[in-house]
Structures are given as C-alpha cells and as structure tokens.
Amino acid sequence: MLHLYYTPGTCSLATHIALEEAGAQYEATLVDFRSAEQTKPEYHAINPNGRVPALVTEEGILTESPAILLFIAAQFPDARLAPFDDPFLLGKVQEMNAYLSSTLHVAHAHRFRGYRWADDEAAIKEMSRKAFEVVETCFVHVEENLFAGPFAVGDSYTIADCYLFNFTTWMEADEVDLTRVPKLHEYRERLKERPAIQRALAAQKV
Template sequence: MLKLYYYPGNANLAPHMLLEEMGVPYELVLVDRTKDAHHSADYLKLNPNGRIPVLVDGGLVLFETAAICLHLADSYPEAGFAPAVGTKERAHFYKWLVYLTNTLQAELITYFYPERWAEDDDAIAQVKAHAEAHVGGMLDLLDRTLAENGGPYLRGAKMSAVDPYLFMLSRWTRMMENPARNRKHLGAFLRMMAERPAVRRTLEQEGLGEPLF
C-alpha cells in the first residue's frame, strides 16, 4: 500500500487530495513538525532534505510534491488526471505544474521564510512585502487563465493533477492582504474545489478548518 508522509496543510495536501480523488488505497503517516520529526534520523533516510511530503510506493521512495503528483497520475492513468504523453495537452499540463511548483510555490516560500534572504528586521520585512506583491501578480495571471479558458479548472473543462496543486498553493495565501479567494475566477475555482467530496475528506483527515482558503 502507498504511504504518504504528511503534516497538516503542508505540501502533502496536493497529493493527498489526488489520492482521495483517485480512490487509491493509501496510508497516512504523520510527520510531527512540532516535535521536529522531519529532521529525525528515520525521516532523513526518506528525504535527506528534511521536507514534507514523502511518498513510499513499494520500493520507491519519492520526495518533491510535483514529482509525487506526476508519479500518481502516471501510475493510475485510468483515473484521468493527466493527458496522454506526447500530446499538446500533456505539454500544457507540464507547463502549469512546473509554473505552480517552480514559480508560484517558490515565491510563496520566500514570503513565508524571508529570513533566508535577509538578516535585519527591515530587510526581512521588505523581502516579505516584495514576495507578496510578486505572488499577487502570479495569482492575477492564474485568474486570467481561468477566465480565458472558460474553466472551471485550470486547463479548462477537465480536472487534472494541477488543480489540487493550485488549490493547495491558493490556500497558503489565505492570510495575505489580497488572497487568492478575492479574485473572481480563482475564488470560484476554490469554492468549487472545496465542495468536492474528495477534497472535503482530505481537509477533514488533516484536521484543517476555516478559513479553508
């Protein structure tokens, strides 16, 4: 059985939702960050970076959220969460997954951990403010994309593995001055996703309450 190592609301949320959507049997394994469990010797054997999540699939140990989502989509093609390899649709799927993980998520990490890029309090505050502004522009682009492709999902009418990822990252903005939910099309996407039974089950299993996004 698959094992997903998680901590509530962390980057495991996207593959967790995907597993629920697919109906694939799996086991959740809590990595308690409050007890520094992600830096324990046992966990570092799974992910030497000390980051969450990790997926264990038989003899395969996989970290990096986007890689886990791709592996799940490819391992269970009958679930239909990724277009066929070699198609233009697959190329666009790659584009958005990479954009979410390499552009939006990377900027969100800057927002949440500005002290990694500055030392004094004023500089840290500037880094955080600039990161929030950059995130806002990225959310605007995603909002326009949902409008232009007619939605309701990021790639149009059909849900794919990029949509749980977008929900997860949008949720991380919930305490910002202008969170993702404030945008017309992105807000509608988030409300729709939150009503999906698989997403509701995931949020409940991770003990995540209001504000959901």
C-alpha cells in the first residue's frame, strides 16, 4: 500500500489531496517538525533530504512534489488527474508545477529558512524581509500568466490544482495583497468545497 509522510501546513498537502482525488488506498504518517523529526535518522531513511512529502510505493520511495503528483496521476488514470492524451496541456500542467516548486516555494522558504542560503544573520534577516515582496510577485505571475481558469490549466481539474491550491492556502501568512490576485482568491475559496480537499485538510487537521 502507498504510504505518505506529511506535515500539516506544508507542501505535503498537495500529495494528500491527490491521493484523495485518486481514491487511492494509502496510509499516512505525520512527520512532526516541532520535534524536528525530519532531521532524525529514522526519517532520513525515508528521505535523506529531510523534507516532506515522501511517498513510499511498491517500487520504491518518491520525493519531490511534482514527481509524486505525476506518479499518482499515472497510477490512477481513471481519476483523470493529468491530460496524458494532450501533450501540450500536459506540458502546461508541468509548467505550473515546476514554477510552483522551483520558484514560488523557494521564494516562500526565504521567509523563515534563510539559513539554507546564508550564515550571516543580517543577510538572513534581509532575505526574510524581502521574501514577502518576492512571493507576492510570484503569486501575481501565476494569477496573470500561468492560471488559465476555472482550474489551474483550463477546464479540467488536474494535479496542478492539487499543488496550486496548496500554495494558495499560504497567501495570508505570506501577506499577499489579495486584491492583486482576485482570480486565485476566488479559486481557493471554490476549491475548498471539493470533498477530496476537505478530506485531505481534515486528515491533516489544518
């Protein structure tokens, strides 16, 4: 059976949502950041990089949200979570997910994990200060250039929605001016009503 390692309030919510959307049988284990479980040898045996999510499959362990999400979409084709019959649209799904993973998420991490990039305290403080502005710029780019509507890449709900919804739940904490992202704001409120998203949120008790 699939086994998800997750932490509430993190990017692992996207995988949790995708598993629920797919109707997958899975078990889930909470990795408690409060006791720094992600830094312990027990969790490093699952993900040596010390991050969530990680998904244990019958073939091995997958890390990195875009890879995990694509695996779930391919493993559960009946859920139609990726447009495998439309190469361009599949590219659009990956364009969104790559941007969220490599740019928006990394910008967000500068707010409280600046120690990854600098040792100097003043530099870390400056990264944290600047992060709010950079993250807002990322969300505005998604709003104006990547988001197709009514779902992330168009008319069909895909794994890009599992991932984009996850990040939109951070907008207030990231102090994003919601008047600059009206489509994403409306989108998040609408997607909150999806049963699979509600189940994933309840499972993570967010």
